[in-house]
Amino acid sequence: MAGIALLGAGIFARYEHLPAILASPDLLSLKAVYSRSQTSATALADSLPANTPKPDIYFDSPSEPGRSLADLLKREDILAVDVALPILAQAEVIKDALKAGKHVLSEKPVAADVKAARGLIEWYNTGLGGEKKPLWGVAENFRYMKSLVFAGEEVKRIGGKVLSFKLEKFGWVAEDNKYFNTEWRKVPDYQGGFLLDGGVHFVAALRYLLGASGQELSKLVAYTALLEERLQPLDTIHGVAVTKQGVNGSVVISFGTEFKNGTDVEIITTNGTVSWNPTEVKTVTKDGESKKDFEHSSGVGAELAVFGQAIQAGTGKVDGLQTPEEALRDLEILEGLLESGAGGAKVKDVAV
Structure with missing residues (x-):
């Protein structure tokens, strides 16, 4: 199974993404959660069922050594991240995670506007480098x-x-x-x-x-x-x-x-x-x-499972319904x- 971190502690992250990750234990193992603030990251971790192993907590405010998003992305046991952050915060985090070699599933829309989306997709396809790129899928649960x-x-x-x-x-x-x-x-x-x-x-x-x-x-x-x-x-x-x-x-x-x-x-x-x-x-x-x-049903459980299967398959491709290009068409x-x-x-x- 792939170690995964949930980035974001908002409503959709807490009530849809978190349960979806936990519902696919054969594919995904929750290792960490991140939010900009320590308070929200802690609240997200504390919301897990009592019999569930608590993930590590990362945050950028207040600053604490070893607890930043950058520190999370250095962990070798975390192979993937599920990005459920505010629209304008997503693009930078997606790039940082991909550059760190993490597979990424990011919430829709693919970016705030078409210009930004095309730039991000072009960077992923031609500018990321490396012989084997990490996966990047966009989560459109419908x-x-x-x-x-x-x-x-x-x-x-x-x-x-x-x-x-x-x-x-x-x-x-x-x-x-x-x-x-x-x-x-x-x-x-x-x-x-x-x-x-x-x-x-x-x-x-x-x-x-x-x-x-x-x-x-x-x-x-x-x-x-x-x-x-x-x-x-x-x-x-x-x-x-x-x-x-x-x-x-x-x-x-x-x-x-x-x-x-x-x-x-x-x-x-x-x-x-x-x-x-x-x-x-x-x-x-x-x-x-x-x-x-x-x-x-929101469909989030199925989309996380499909993403986990793509990681497990090791083909270097996400499901066709999760490609950034498909999400770009919606946008x-x-x-x-x-x-x-x-x-x-x-x-x-x-x-x-």
């Missing part, structure tokens, strides 16, 4: 949700010519929402606010189902808005997208609708329709309508929608 995987299988099963598609996500970030009350999210220094941090998940889900039908997005046009003043800088996108294959569809993402909530990602073909949300998949064909329910779509909105619904081309 791609590992059982419900989404099943929906993709249904899209392939019904087949047919794709006629249209839609992504519709409405939600409300309440004032007492635990994620809203994270300081770096409450006052974001990155584009899009919750539209980037949360919206990229739903873009990934749409792309997953479009991929199952042989489609890839290539053009975007959108209007953006701020419906709830405290959700700066924007909380809503209304867009139209076109695939490389010439199919039109709609993209709506909003975190500012108090009395409208729900998710619906839909692929419409000449043979039927598949509609997905995290707990339900509906399929409509000439034979009628079927529905399959799922317990809510390109989201950033394209934001930039189109900022330009008054200017048509944006995205790489294919």
Whole structure:
């Protein structure tokens, strides 16, 4: 099994990444946790079940010899790190870990913007050096949700010519929402606010189902808005997208609708329709309508296990759903929608 360190002690790290690491004892062994502050690192370690060996604690504030992130990255028994830090803090830590020879799984988005993401990926592919690079995967947990995987299988099963598609996500970030009350999210220094941090998940889900039908997005046009003043800088996108294959569809993402909530990602073909949300998949064909329910699951457990398997396999490759390039495509779509909105619904081309 691979010794791993969890870098980050925020909400998602504590309630999703930490249990996911512990749930894969044959693949991953938690050796250490890191957070910028000693208080948060200690709290994360103390949250482990009583019968679980306590990991070593690392932090940069206050400064203490042998306890910094740099010290953690020197440990030979730690082969990998799981990076779940604020968006703007991730890129530097990813580079430091890779330069130290550690395999890296980093939270989405791959970077704060497309320019930074491309630079980081280029550095990894050409500038890191060494005969055998450590693995770098980007964690987009929606791609590992059982419900989404099943929906993709249904899209392939019904087949047919794709006629249209839609992504519709409405939600409300309440004032007492635990994620809203994270300081770096409450006052974001990155584009899009919750539209980037949360919206990229739903873009990934749409792309997953479009991929199952042989489609890839290539053009975007959108209007953006701020419906709830405290959700700066924007909380809503209304867009139209076109695939490389010439199919039109709609993209709506909003975190500012108090009395409208729900998710619906839909692929419409000449043979039927598949509609997905995290707990339900509906399929409509000439034979009628079927529905399959799922317990809510984030998919984080599966994505950590897959990453552990890639380390164990020793092939030098991460799962195709975890490549930085795949995460870059999600970011390109989201950033394209934001930039189109900022330009008054200017048509944006995205790489294919």
